[in-house]
Amino acid sequence: MRPLGSMSIAVWVLLAACQQCVSADRGLLVPLEVSQHNSTLYAACKMRPSTSLPEGLPKVYGQVLFKQEYPQGKLKVLLRFNGFPKEDNPEPRAVHIHQYGDLSRGCDTTGGHYNPHGVHHPNHPGDFGNFESQNGKINVMIESEAQLFGGLSVLGRAVVIHEKVDDLGQGGDAGSLLHGNAGRRLACCIIGVSSPSLWNNYHKQYGQRRQLRRN
Ligand SMILES: [Cu+2]
Numbered sequence: 776m777r778p779l780g781s782m783s784i785a786v787w788v789l790l791a792a793c794q795q796c797v798s799a800d801r802g803l804l805v806p807l808e809v810s811q812h813n814s815t816l817y818a819a820c821k822m823r824p825s826t827s828l829p830e831g832l833p834k835v836y837g838q839v840l841f842k843q844e845y846p847q848g849k850l851k852v853l854l855r856f857n858g859f860p861k862e863d864n865p866e867p868r869a870v871h872i873h874q875y876g877d878l879s880r881g882c883d884t885t886g887g888h889y890n891p892h893g894v895h896h897p898n899h900p901g902d903f904g905n906f907e908s909q910n911g912k913i914n915v916m917i918e919s920e921a922q923l924f925g926g927l928s929v930l931g932r933a934v935v936i937h938e939k940v941d942d943l944g945q946g947g948d949a950g951s952l953l954h955g956n957a958g959r960r961l962a963c964c965i966i967g968v969s970s971p972s973l974w975n976n977y978h979k980q981y982g983q984r985r986q987l988r989r990n
């Protein structure tokens with residue numbers, strides 16, 4: 776065999792290095808915004824009533840805001856909704872992440888619950904639970920198992936708020952283990968990367984409201 780010339784060795788080394796470089800990059804693929812915003816990624820979702828909403832159901836508007844520190848931070852979610860009837864004892868309503876960011880036929884085209892691990896409801900990463908309105912509004916912050924990073928990222932998927940309470944898998948039928956029998960889809964939105972400004976604004980307000988309630 777002809778010994779490798781210094782030129783071909785250099786080419787081989789370059790190729791090998793380049794291959795490593797590509798696979799390393801794939802493993803560490805992080806949105807640009809993480810380095811721009813102090814190792815944190817923000818996302819936002821603007822809720823609007825489903826275009827296929829039947830008459831007589833409430834028209835819900837609002838925002839769902841997300842914040843997660845790279846790489847291991849727990850996802851924080853701010854839920855801000857309005858437009859519920861002002862009742863004395865409002866029934867809590869379910870909020871979930873659904874699979875598709877497709878609103879072409881209102882919230883009906885967002886598919887079922889986002890279920891990357893093939894498990895039963897309510898163990899899906901976007902099963903946020905039930906939320907009760909106060910004075911026609913919902914304002915809460917929760918922590919979630921969902922992710923903004925990596926292959927399981929919920930970016931581009933949908934948040935849906937439902938007509939009814941989620942039975943949390945305790946309903947004793949097939950629907951309960953799929954979607955919690957939470958009824959019609961009132962409003963939905965698609966989760967997209969955002970700047971930190973919405974989070975910073977509303978998080979401050981949320982903190983003040985909490986403070987007021989405590990005092
Ligand atoms: Cu749902």
Ligand SMILES: [Zn+2]
Pocket residue numbers: 871888895896897898899901902953954
């Ligand atoms: Zn679920």
